[in-house]
Amino acid sequence: MTGPGLTALVVDDERPALSELAWLLDQDERVAEVIAASSGTQALTVLEGRDVDVIFSDISMPGLDGMALARVVAKFSTQPQIVFVTAHDQHAVDAFALDATDYVMKPVRQDRLREAVRKVLTRCEEPGGTETDAPDETIPVELGGVTRFISRRQIRYAQAQGDYARLHTENGSHLVRIPLSTLEEQWGEHGFVRIHRSTLVSTRHITAVTVQGGRCKVRLGDEVELEVSRRHTRALRDRLIRSASRAAGA
Numbered sequence: 001m002t003g004p005g006l007t008a009l010v011v012d013d014e015r016p017a018l019s020e021l022a023w024l025l026d027q028d029e030r031v032a033e034v035i036a037a038s039s040g041t042q043a044l045t046v047l048e049g050r051d052v053d054v055i056f057s058d059i060s061m062p063g064l065d066g067m068a069l070a071r072v073v074a075k076f077s078t079q080p081q082i083v084f085v086t087a088h089d090q091h092a093v094d095a096f097a098l099d100a101t102d103y104v105m106k107p108v109r110q111d112r113l114r115e116a117v118r119k120v121l122t123r124c125e126e127p128g129g130t131e132t133d134a135p136d137e138t139i140p141v142e143l144g145g146v147t148r149f150i151s152r153r154q155i156r157y158a159q160a161q162g163d164y165a166r167l168h169t170e171n172g173s174h175l176v177r178i179p180l181s182t183l184e185e186q187w188g189e190h191g192f193v194r195i196h197r198s199t200l201v202s203t204r205h206i207t208a209v210t211v212q213g214g215r216c217k218v219r220l221g222d223e224v225e226l227e228v229s230r231r232h233t234r235a236l237r238d239r240l241i242r243s244a245s246r247a248a249g250a
Contacts, residue, residue, distance in 0.1 A: 005032025040064030
C-alpha cells in the first residue's frame, strides 16, 4: 500500500458514473484518496506521475478500454490491483485471465463496492488466497530411466492417453500412470478444470480465453492454445467467473 489508506484511481468515460463511483469510494474510511480519470489514456498519465494501490475501471471505453489498460498495467514493475466495474458480465472470463481482484456489476451498490475494497486490502496484506494457492503436491516422473519430481503448480495441462495421463509443463511433458478422471477428481479443488473429454487445464496458467465462430479456446502462456469442447464451455466460463469475482457468498 502507498499509505495508511488505499489510493484509488477511478476510470470511466461517462461523467455521471465516474462521479458516482468516486463519491462512493470517498465514503469508505479505508480509502485515503480517490483520483478520477475519464479515459484509459488519462489514467496512464496519472500512473506515470504517481503510484496507486488499485484501479477501479470501466471496461467499455473509447480508445484505450479497460481490458487494454489492465494489460498495460500488468507490465509495470509495481502493479496496482484491478477492479473492473461494468454493466456487462461477458468480460468476466478475460478479467480472470488478467488476474483482476474483483468484477463489480453496474449499477454499483455501496455494500458491493465495500466488499471489493475489502478484497483489495486482503490481497495487499496476504497475497494470494485463491484455490490454486493451496499446499503444493509433488509428482514423481520418469525421465531417461531416472525418477524426477515435478510440482503440481508446474503443470499447465494434462491429456488422457488410455489409462495414462501426459502432464505438460513449460519445459516438456511426462507420462504418468494415472487416469485423467482421477486427476480431475484430485486436482479439481486446486484450480484444474476439464475443457475436453481428454484435456484438463490449470486455470492458474490460462492467459487468455477467445471465442471465434462459436468455438472457445484457451491460451496457456504465449504458444499453447487448446480448444474447449462445447460441452465444457459453460462449465469453464462459470469456473472462471467464480474465480474472477470472489465476492463473499457468491
